[in-house]
Amino acid sequence: MKDRQPYMNPYLAGIGLGLTMLAAFVLVGRGLGASGAFSAALAWVLGGVAPEHARSNEFFAGYIGDGTHSPLMSWLPFEVLGMLVGAFISGLLARRVEVTTEKGPHVSVGTRLGMAFAGGGLMAFGAALARGCTSGQALTGGALLNLGSWAFMLMVFAGAYAVAYFVRWQWR
Amino acid sequence: MAMMAPFLKFGAFGEPASLVVAFIIGISFGFWLERAGFGSARKLVSQFYLNDLAVFKVMFTAIVTAMLGVTYLSWAGWLDLSLVYLVPTYLAPQVVGGLVLGVGFVVGGYCPGTSMAAVATGRLDGLAYVAGILAGTLAFAEAFPWVKGFYNVGPLGAVTIPGSTGLPYGVVVFAVVLMALGGFYGASLLERRFAASAGESR
Numbered sequence: 443m444k445d446r447q448p449y450m451n452p453y454l455a456g457i458g459l460g461l462t463m464l465a466a467f468v469l470v471g472r473g474l475g476a477s478g479a480f481s482a483a484l485a486w487v488l489g490g491v492a493p494e495h496a497r498s499n500e501f502f503a504g505y506i507g508d509g510t511h512s513p514l515m516s517w518l519p520f521e522v523l524g525m526l527v528g529a530f531i532s533g534l535l536a537r538r539v540e541v542t543t544e545k546g547p548h549v550s551v552g553t554r555l556g557m558a559f560a561g562g563g564l565m566a567f568g569a570a571l572a573r574g575c576t577s578g579q580a581l582t583g584g585a586l587l588n589l590g591s592w593a594f595m596l597m598v599f600a601g602a603y604a605v606a607y608f609v610r611w612q613w614r
Numbered sequence: 615m616a617m618m619a620p621f622l623k624f625g626a627f628g629e630p631a632s633l634v635v636a637f638i639i640g641i642s643f644g645f646w647l648e649r650a651g652f653g654s655a656r657k658l659v660s661q662f663y664l665n666d667l668a669v670f671k672v673m674f675t676a677i678v679t680a681m682l683g684v685t686y687l688s689w690a691g692w693l694d695l696s697l698v699y700l701v702p703t704y705l706a707p708q709v710v711g712g713l714v715l716g717v718g719f720v721v722g723g724y725c726p727g728t729s730m731a732a733v734a735t736g737r738l739d740g741l742a743y744v745a746g747i748l749a750g751t752l753a754f755a756e757a758f759p760w761v762k763g764f765y766n767v768g769p770l771g772a773v774t775i776p777g778s779t780g781l782p783y784g785v786v787v788f789a790v791v792l793m794a795l796g797g798f799y800g801a802s803l804l805e806r807r808f809a810a811s812a813g814e815s816r
Contacts, residue, residue: 524640561722562746
């Protein structure tokens with residue numbers, strides 16, 4: 443089997459990403475996103491298993507709306523499905539698809555999975571509070587010179603650099 | 615008259631077709647993220663250990679590319695920027711949310727978009743991260759009655775940096791381009807300085 447290919451030059455990949463975002467602005471008048479798709483998916487699941495509870499929750503009620511169409515029939519869930527396909531194609535072409543856990547050699551798989559879970563949880567809480575994540579706020583709002591997005595983006599880097607030292611053991 | 619953008623807003627196609635567009639845009643988004651190496655937590659967090667600043671380079675190249683594109687198209691009269699959706703600004707919750715998200719990024723190794731690239735290429739830590747996203751979102755929704763007050767503090771509406779400071783749009787665009795170029799140069803210096811410590815984490 444041939445080796446994995448090296449990653450693309452970051453500036454070229456950035457241009458590809460930027461043109462993708464520009465296409466979204468021009469075609470539909472909105473940018474990229476990700477975290478909102480998870481909120482929509484949860485609203486859909488909860489709307490199915492506990493409809494009373496979902497409708498009485500103000501956060502999910504926003505995704506359910508008047509109930510005439512599924513929370514999944516919207517921009518972000520379809521875009522995120524596409525992301526899975528696109529990333530899989532790219533990974534396949536570069537022989538980078540492999541079932542594995544990324545971690546340092548001295549860390550157990552369980553510990554790393556626990557850290558990933560905790561990080562995902564924190565991230566989701568932050569994204570919900572900020573009304574967007576690295577895609578919907580930092581990238582999209584960054585390109586549109588959105589005031590709140592720029593404040594958000596600076597704080598993402600500040601928060602990450604502030605604690606990076608304390609979680610470096612995951613990679614050693 | 616020339617065809618105006620955003621095409622959806624001017625009725626070139628309808629909402630159902632826009633979902634197909636969403637899927638195709640998503641394919642491209644995921645493709646470029648994986649190309650850049652952003653399906654790998656190790657690659658992503660290297661940004662915060664300063665030995666590989668690809669996250670900054672990709673993000674700011676993408677921001678500058680799309681920003682110059684919308685600026686040009688809007689200046690040429692082909693794109694009505696007022697019809698492009700802006701997430702409303704609430705500075706305090708966005709500052710705190712950004713901090714919390716940044717911590718989650720370096721603890722977990724991904725953000726929501728990149729975790730999709732990780733899952734698609736078989737990373738189990740990406741899958742655990744997605745489970746965390748679902749748990750965190752559920753926690754936020756259940757806590758919403760208590761966080762709602764802070765979530766809605768200081769509404770400034772859909773506002774841009776030029777709009778809020780009074781600086782001309784073009785001046786802010788130019789400043790962002792200069793900042794990005796300076797950042798790219800600084801990133802190359804930092805990478806050279808911290809390249810040695812990259813070896814030990816392998």
